[in-house]
Amino acid sequence: MRETFGRRLRYARERIGCSQRGLGVQMGLPPKKASVYINRWERQGKQPGWEAIGKMAEVLGVPPAFFLADDDMLAEIILLAGKLAEDERKRLLDELRVRGPAS
Numbered sequence: 001m002r003e004t005f006g007r008r009l010r011y012a013r014e015r016i017g018c019s020q021r022g023l024g025v026q027m028g029l030p031p032k033k034a035s036v037y038i039n040r041w042e043r044q045g046k047q048p049g050w051e052a053i054g055k056m057a058e059v060l061g062v063p064p065a066f067f068l069a070d071d072d073m074l075a076e077i078i079l080l081a082g083k084l085a086e087d088e089r090k091r092l093l094d095e096l097r098v099r100g101p102a103s
Contacts (some may be wrong), residue, residue, distance in 0.1 A: 006042040012060040
């Protein structure tokens with residue numbers, strides 16, 4: 001899970017063209033240590049706490065659940081659903097409920 005977290009963090013960061021230092025500073029980390037923290041999370045298998053994940057998600061424009069999803073397909077669904085307007089998400093949820101769980 002930690003390796004997956006780091007890979008998704010790097011993907012989300014690079015997707016918006018943000019440096020490790022830039023992300024850390026926008027999250028409120030000390031500028032001199034910002035890239036060190038982000039590098040640890042991306043490459044060394046370290047995982048931040050819930051508060052940091054929330055700040056990170058906000059800066060990167062992704063739902064926090066994107067980082068924690070069990071597999072890549074679910075992470076992509078979360079990422080795409082997170083971009084929908086609330087009424088579109090409700091319609092998607094209603095449609096999924098009608099389909100019911102897969103057998």
